[in-house]
Amino acid sequence: MEETCLLLILLLSGGLSTLPPHSREYHFVNQLMNWTEAQSYCRANFTDLVTIYNIDISQLLLSVSPRISTWAWIGLYNDRYSWKWSMEGKLFYVGSTHEFLIWANDQPDCLNANEYCVALQGQTQMNDRPCGDSYPFLCYNAKNTSYILVKESRSWSEAQSYCRTYHTDLTSIRSKEEKSNITLTLNGSGVQYVWIGLYRDPWAPWSDNTTSTFTNWAYSQPNNYNSVEYCGMFNLMTGEWADVFCGLRLYFFCFTGEVQNANTVRSCHHVKH
Numbered sequence: 001m002e003e004t005c006l007l008l009i010l011l012l013s014g015g016l017s018t019l020p021p022h023s024r025e026y027h028f029v030n031q032l033m034n035w036t037e038a039q040s041y042c043r044a045n046f047t048d049l050v051t052i053y054n055i056d057i058s059q060l061l062l063s064v065s066p067r068i069s070t071w072a073w074i075g076l077y078n079d080r081y082s083w084k085w086s087m088e089g090k091l092f093y094v095g096s097t098h099e100f101l102i103w104a105n106d107q108p109d110c111l112n113a114n115e116y117c118v119a120l121q122g123q124t125q126m127n128d129r130p131c132g133d134s135y136p137f138l139c140y141n142a143k144n145t146s147y148i149l150v151k152e153s154r155s156w157s158e159a160q161s162y163c164r165t166y167h168t169d170l171t172s173i174r175s176k177e178e179k180s181n182i183t184l185t186l187n188g189s190g191v192q193y194v195w196i197g198l199y200r201d202p203w204a205p206w207s208d209n210t211t212s213t214f215t216n217w218a219y220s221q222p223n224n225y226n227s228v229e230y231c232g233m234f235n236l237m238t239g240e241w242a243d244v245f246c247g248l249r250l251y252f253f254c255f256t257g258e259v260q261n262a263n264t265v266r267s268c269h270h271v272k273h
């Protein structure tokens, strides 16, 4: 069996950020797989691909012996189809076959790993755009069930604040009827891009469905080079991360242990030593 199992028990010290689960065992698997295969392997044989919560854990992972100058998969990925509405905050999937939420050609592309907010383009199609860009925006007012096009250009979060102050929130698009009313509201306005309430958190959640506030990107990473880099790899020498094509075949880290949210705890499967 060409598998190296590493046992690392983590001692927790209280920290300000989200606390990682009490203890996790880390398993370095020296078989070459793509990210999805590695995830299946980890879920079948352990709990999941690892989540890295802080620098101390990175250092522990560096104790892989012997050290190899290469990269390995961790549970980090950038799901460009999982979004949230400003009004709800729940994750939901908007793939290319959605009934009325239609992506413009080749979108979402998370250009330069910097596009985490959505604007309507040409009044009907969606495009992921840099949240800091300034566009007109669409508020929703729940009191009189109306859509308000605000023609001042603001960043997505400034637009959100405005809508929350003067109306209810940036608009959601929850049905075909709502979509056509919005199209009607925008008709003739001449706006190219208009912010709506759709956004997502960069590189969250991780494979095990937990989130981490810690990041350790290598210089100029992530960059989503050629818009094909949606998985995160870990440098075994430096502990730094980079985004890369998910189809690459790399070694990887699994863990066994509890996941963070009590209601999503996955039990350990067979632990091999």
Ligand SMILES: *[C@@H]1O[C@H](CO)[C@@H](O)[C@H](O)[C@H]1NC(C)=O
Residues within 6 Å of the ligand: 001, 003, 040, 041, 042, 044, 045
């Ligand atoms: C679990 O690990 C064994 C080797 O230890 C491997 O043969 C098997 O394919 C793994 N399971 C999955 C689903 O990857």
Ligand SMILES: *[C@@H]1O[C@H](CO)[C@@H](O)[C@H](O)[C@H]1NC(C)=O
Residues within 6 Å of the ligand: 141, 144, 146, 148, 166, 167
């Ligand atoms: C709904 O209320 C908002 C806020 O008071 C107002 O700006 C908007 O014009 C109203 N729309 C309609 C259709 O009454």
Ligand SMILES: *[C@@H]1O[C@H](CO)[C@@H](O)[C@H](O)[C@H]1NC(C)=O
Residues within 6 Å of the ligand: 145, 146, 177, 178, 181
């Ligand atoms: C949207 O338009 C339909 C008619 O097409 C109307 O019945 C509905 O009340 C409008 N308002 C909203 C909030 O969808």
Ligand SMILES: *[C@@H]1O[C@H](CO)[C@@H](O)[C@H](O)[C@H]1NC(C)=O
Residues within 6 Å of the ligand: 183, 184, 187, 188
């Ligand atoms: C937009 O408004 C024009 C008239 O100003 C109308 O002819 C056209 O059908 C409208 N388009 C949509 C999609 O409602």
Ligand SMILES: *[C@@H]1O[C@H](CO)[C@@H](O)[C@H](O)[C@H]1NC(C)=O
Residues within 6 Å of the ligand: 209, 264
């Ligand atoms: C992940 O967490 C969210 C809540 O943050 C929950 O709605 C979802 O069901 C979880 N998914 C899995 C696979 O545990």
Ligand SMILES: *[C@@H]1O[C@H](CO)[C@@H](O)[C@H](O)[C@H]1NC(C)=O
Residues within 6 Å of the ligand: 034, 035, 036, 037, 246, 247, 248
């Ligand atoms: C990973 O491998 C599986 C089968 O081995 C394949 O179906 C999948 O497309 C690969 N993923 C990528 C991103 O290439």
